[in-house]
Amino acid sequence: MSAPNPIELCGFKVGQGQKLFVIAGPDSIESEDMALRHAWMLKEITGRLGVPYAFKCSYDKANRTSGKSFRGPGLKEGLRILKRIRDEVGVPVLTDVHETSHVGPASEVVDIIQIPAFLCRQTDLVEAVARTGKGVNLKKGQFVAPKDIVHSARKAFEAGNPNVLVTERGSTFGYNNLVVDMRGFAQMRDAGLAVCFDATHSVQLPSAGNGETAGERRFVSLLARSAAAAGIDALFTEVHEDPDRALCDGPCSLNPQMFEDVVRNVLSIRRVLGHEPG
Incomplete structure (x- = not known):
């Protein structure tokens, strides 16, 4: 089965010639009220900007630098909260899974079910997610070349699911650092893939914070603008009302005003280049 473009996520077409699709939310569910508050806030911002949007948040951050790091409320409670957001806020919802037993x-x-970057080559997990028929957000591993992620995507296609979004989130560059090779977007799109850019995880400094992941928030906008020029189909960012107090990935997260500014800049570049319809 070959790669389709555009794909369909939550009833929206995503890909070449389509509107920018935005995935945004806090890294993890810190509390029920916090998650609901952010979902309503982001719905208002994306509605004002006129972009299709999915709320993202994790119920369990299983891949952490330290075993003492905050992980979230867990599967049962986390999914209950995400269901409430989907039903009450009325927005599509994305979360990540780390085990095949969580997929169902x-x-x-x-x-949309997200496959974490470190698990992007886990065949059983990719196939299980694909077989649900839900949208698939396949994070490209920090150790995977852009031209090679097509092999992981093909696992999902061959499991019967064409609606796979491939998300760039930086590549390992020495120790405690990531870089984004803008040529990768062209290579992945040449393979027929719908491509997303994770602008906030791409500025991580993995394990650089004395047992915690550090980050360089000030470069998020720069990289997002560059990726927009390179021709992305979707944008992924983590947003927190007070990033410096976030329990996970705060140094990389945007506050609401920064998020709105970044999306506006990305849309402006897409319009100038003829990537954004209407």
Whole structure:
């Protein structure tokens, strides 16, 4: 099965010639009220900008630098909260899974299931997510070349799911650093893939914060603008009302005003280059 472009996520077409699709939300569910508050806030901002949007948040951050790091409320409670967001806020919801046993329960609640970057080559997980029929957000591993992620995407296609979004989130560059090779977007799109840019995880400094992941928030806008010029189909960012107090990935997260500014800049570049319709 070959790569389709555009794909369909949550009833929206995503790909060449389509509107920018935005995925945004806090890294993890810190509390029920916090998650609901952010979902309503981001719905208002993306509605004002006129972009299709999915709320993202994790119920369990299983891949952490330290075993003492905050992980979230867990599968059962986390999915209950995400279902409430989907039902009450009325927005599509994305979350990530780390084990095949979580795929079934997650698929009953969310619209898009994300495969974490470190697990992007886990065949059983990719195939299980694909077989749910939900949208698939396949994070490109920090150790995977752009031209090689097509092999992971093909696992999902061959499991019967054409709606796979491939997300760039930086590549390992020495120790405690990531870089984004802008040529990768062209290479992935040449393979027929719908391509997303994770602008906030791409500025991580992995394990550089004395047992925690550090980050360089000030470069998020720069990289997002560059990726927009390179021709992305979707934008992924983590947003927190107070990033410096976030329990996970705060140094990389945007506050609401920064998020709105970044999306506006990306849309402006897409319009100038003829990537954004209407």
